[in-house]
Amino acid sequence: MSIHTVHRSQNHLAWDKTLAPILNIQSGETVTFDCLDASNGQITPTSLPASLATLDFTTLDQVSGPVHIASALPGDTLQVDVLSIETAEWGWTGLFPGFGLLQDEFAGDTPALRIWKIDRESGLAVWEGGEGGGTALKVTVRPFCGEMGVARGLEGKWSTIPPYNTGGNVDTRYLTAGSTLYLPVEVEGALFSCGDGHAAQGDGGTAIETPVKVSLRFTVLKNKPYTKTPHFHARNLPAENEYYTTTGVDPDLKEATRAAVRHMIEFLVAEKGLSRVDAYMLCSVAGDLRLHEVVDMPNYVVGMMMPLSVFAS
Template identity: 65%
Template sequence: MSIHSVRRSQNHLAWDKSIRPVVYAQSGDTIAFDCLDSSNGQITPASTASTLSSLVVAELDQVSGPVHIEGALPGDTLQVDVLEIETADWGWTGLIPGFGVLLDEFPTPALKIWELDKENGFAWFDREKGIKIPLRPFPGEMGVAPGKEGAFSTIPPYNTGGNLDTKYLHAGSTLYLPIEAEGALFSIGDGHAAQGDGGKCCALETPIHVKVRLTIRKDKAYTKTPHYTTTEAVSREDYYCTTGIDSDIKTAIRAAVRYMIDYLVAEHQLGRTEAYMLCGVAGDLKLHEVVDMPNYVVGMMIPKSIFTLA
């Protein structure tokens, strides 16, 4: 099978089946992508919080591609095997006004620039407080073109993929996407070095080099939304968990995150902005209970292992 390459400059800002492919591939080919970070290069290691106020939002969350796979037809499924991911040696986490589950409580922009220790597989969140984050890279965006006419923003996810922000789609995982447009027109981007389940506000954003193998599947017509297979190491990780309980799931989510911020401020001497960022890069949101109506129980879980001085 052939190996193709997609350069950083070969990207686009909408899912649209009319966009001309940058690569024409065969089923089973491997594609290597060189992807900018989700800011489309607007944030650099020299950036400060003031940079966030001047971000051109219309240029965020670009994806590299699209790749046309010969023989891919509407009704088929695209199998995406994630083979390799390499991050840059730096990354960023930002609180962008108007974005995040607690956007009304954090209106001031904040930016953290990270140094990524790729050799040892972690990045310091706060060296003095002994808080470090394991690097678990994945592409936040993987998708194919919708079958409908028109351009669709890359910021939300769709049934055809897009901004899935699912940390389990790391190297070794396989994503299945329903094909709606001839050629599939696959694109990828939004590299993350780390993120907790649910996102909350932010991730550890970084440029990535990523290799995937693209295969047409004619035997998975039942794939109507993104499906995936993944392998997670079995661990006995200890967590501290806060919960939100309410009949409105969004209210419960907000409460769970807010109470975790309160815990991090009280027990680990973080500022509220730092604590919110830490929730984004390391905390996992989980639906604990959805049966006993009218209330939902949402958990916000932080692994204790990131607190090396605790």
């Protein structure tokens, strides 16, 4: 089986179906992506908070690719298996006034930057305290790519900042090594890209940003017409079940939530043989609704997570 590589310099700043692919592969092949952090290399382990004032925001959240997958056609589903992901030995978290869920409450604050040391052997990210000292913090490292998506079928260039029904900046912390992402294909070849490495993140939030090397295997599926937004099969979750998750992506939080449930009903009917009524009741009894991404406007990502243990014989 062929293994291909996408280098750090091979990236772009918009989802655009007219972009020429930097790599052409067959279904079933594996690609390793070497990705800069979301600052596009502008923040380094020695950066200070003042560095945020000079950031070129037009180059943030770049994604590496695109990769053309042969036989992928509109209406298909692209299965993306996360085989491995490795962080750098450092990461950063920033506060940008006027950005995020509480942007109005922090609009008057000065930019803030925290540099984390990542110990890959222990699996911990360590922040040694704020300016002039402060409490040291340790966070368990569970790396994933915040950006994983395919080109939109719509005309034009679409910012990599928000998430879309085709993926992109979904910032979903469950897409760690061992998990599988499913994306709806809207253009010939799919044109997949990824980036925005995260060492750790809570549901809905921002992350410890870090450069990553990630290996992904791509498979074109022809029999999953219910995949209209990103779906994923989450594995390797500490003290949790395996989950199959459907998402809703919408600028209206309620509509995103309704869509996530609706897509789960469609999945349960198609794959588990339930009636729509039984599927709806199961969502209420066993499904977990979670806010996966709430900071990259205008769209929210809400997940309906179904524990697969409910189907155990």
